Amino acid sequence: MNGILLWIAQGFGVGRIPFAPGTFGSLIGILWLFVVIQTHNFWLSVAAICAGLLFSVWVCGRAEGILKEKDASSIVFDEVAAVPVCFIPWLAIEWMRLVDLPRAESFLQPPFLFVTLALLILFRIFDIAKVWPARLLERWPGGWGITADDLVAACYVAILAWLFVF
16 A cells, blocks of 8 residues: 555656656646546536645655655655646636636647646746745645645746736
8 A cells, every 4th residue: 555655646656757756746737637627617627626635635645654754856746736726727717718628638739838838837946946935834744744835836826827828
């Protein structure tokens, strides 16, 4: 069981990549976003994103205990769970406009591909920079601290996306 939990917390293995594991975890976060939008319902998607964040708290906390290392760099499920938060403004606007969510492939086709890449890059910048209150929240125990700082980064990106992109 510990092996499975660790594999999930490590982003299904990508957290073991020796360079930029958080970036690879963020890319897996895009795949999680694609799963979430298959509901074709904004509110169900938001609920799934929230459930993913709560699951991240649990699984990352368990992985930290297994590894006996505070917020190990190989634990990237926090990035996986947080990345879809960056896209909530986009989802909300599409829901209000069409009463549907965008198709997964639209995130990967121009001109929206550039927005997707910009949001991912901004997420990584905010995640690495640990902008207030992320560094403070990172001190919370277990999976709460591991996940909370990524959620803060994603919220900052979502706010910027709402203000400047959408």
